[in-house]
Amino acid sequence: MRLFRYNSIYMEKVLSVKNLTKKFKRVVVNNISFDVERGNVYGLLGPNGSGKSTTFGMLLSTINPTSGDWFWFGKKGTDPETLKKIGAIIEQPNFYPYLSAETNLKIVAEIKGTPVSRIDEVLNTVKLLDRKKDKFKTFSLGMKQRLAIASALLNNPEVLILDEPTNGLDPEGIIQIREIIASIAKQGITIIIASHLLDEIEKICSHVIVLKEGNSIYSGRVDEMTNNQGFFELKADQNTILLSALEDLQWFSSVSAEGDIIKAYIRDDASVSASALNQKLAEKGIYLSHLAKKKKSLENQFLELVKNNN
The missing domain is CATH 3.40.50.300 (P-loop containing nucleotide triphosphate hydrolases)
Incomplete structure (x- = not known):
C-alpha cells in the first residue's frame, strides 16, 4: 500500500x-x-x-x-x-x-x-x-x-x-x-x-x-499510469470449462491459463466487480475455489510504457 x-x-x-x-x-x-x-x-x-x-x-x-x-x-x-x-x-x-x-x-x-x-x-x-x-x-x-x-x-x-x-x-x-x-x-x-x-x-x-x-x-x-482496469485470478475444479466461459462473457481483453491459475484481463471499457463475476459464473454452474481482483504492478506498467515508446 x-x-x-x-x-x-x-x-x-x-x-x-x-x-x-x-x-x-x-x-x-x-x-x-x-x-x-x-x-x-x-x-x-x-x-x-x-x-x-x-x-x-x-x-x-x-x-x-x-x-x-x-x-x-x-x-x-x-x-x-x-x-x-x-x-x-x-x-x-x-x-x-x-x-x-x-x-x-x-x-x-x-x-x-x-x-x-x-x-x-x-x-x-x-x-x-x-x-x-x-x-x-x-x-x-x-x-x-x-x-x-x-x-x-x-x-x-x-x-x-x-x-x-x-x-x-x-x-x-x-x-x-x-x-x-x-x-x-x-x-x-x-x-x-x-x-x-x-x-x-x-x-x-x-x-x-x-x-x-x-x-x-x-x-x-x-x-x-495506464488505463489498465486490472485483472482477475481464478481457479475452479474444471479450468477448461472456466476458461471457455470467461471468453464467452466478452468482458475481458485476454484470458489465459498460467499453471492452475487463469488470468482474465478486464477490457478498458468494462467495469466488472468480483461479486458480479462470481455470480455470473455460478449461474453457469461454475463454482470458484479461488477469485482475486488485482492491478498490474507499476513495474509491468512501466515496462509496457517503455516498450510502447520504442
Whole structure:
C-alpha cells in the first residue's frame, strides 16, 4: 500500500516545466514538460542515464539548459529567493566526520542563515535526536542519509528534492527513509524524488514522471499510469470449462491459463466487480475455489510504457 496518497485539496502548482532540453555531446534531456502540484510526492522515474540528475541540476540552476523554461511558485527560473524555499540533496552527504550530528547541522544552519533552534526539530523528524551528540563517522549509511535530509529541512522548505535517497541502503534503511518521507509529506511539504527503483516510487509517490533516454514518456498520477482496469485470478475444479466461459462473457481483453491459475484481463471499457463475476459464473454452474481482483504492478506498467515508446 502506498504511504502517501494524492490530496485533492492541493492544486496550486509549485513547479511548471516547459520544453526543457539539455545537450552535452548528446541530448540528455529532450524537450520535457510537467507540472508539480503543492502537497504531493512526485517521482522522477527512469534508469541511470535517463536525465533525472541533469533535470534537477537545471531546476536548481547548477546546470544551464540548452532551451526551455521552468517556473517555481509562478516565477520564472531559480533565483536566490526561490532557493530559500527549496531543500535539496543532490549529491552524497558531505559532513565533517569527527564532528557530532548537532555540530554539523549548526554549521549548515550558519551557512543557510537559519536558526539553530530548528536542529532538534529536524533531527526528531529523521529519527536521529537521540544520536545528535554522536560523531558523523559513527553513523551507518542510512543514518548519514537521514542527517542529510535533516540538513535540507533546516530552512523549513516548501519543496524537498531528493536524488536517489535510498541508493545503497539495506532493506531496513530503505523502510526508514520511506517512513520519514511519508511523515514530511504529511506536513504539507511538496517532495520530488528521483529514483530508478520502481517499487520505491510505487510505495512513496502520488505522481510520477517517467523518463526514458531524456524523453518524458508519462506524467501523471501513479494509479493512472495506464488505463489498465486490472485483472482477475481464478481457479475452479474444471479450468477448461472456466476458461471457455470467461471468453464467452466478452468482458475481458485476454484470458489465459498460467499453471492452475487463469488470468482474465478486464477490457478498458468494462467495469466488472468480483461479486458480479462470481455470480455470473455460478449461474453457469461454475463454482470458484479461488477469485482475486488485482492491478498490474507499476513495474509491468512501466515496462509496457517503455516498450510502447520504442
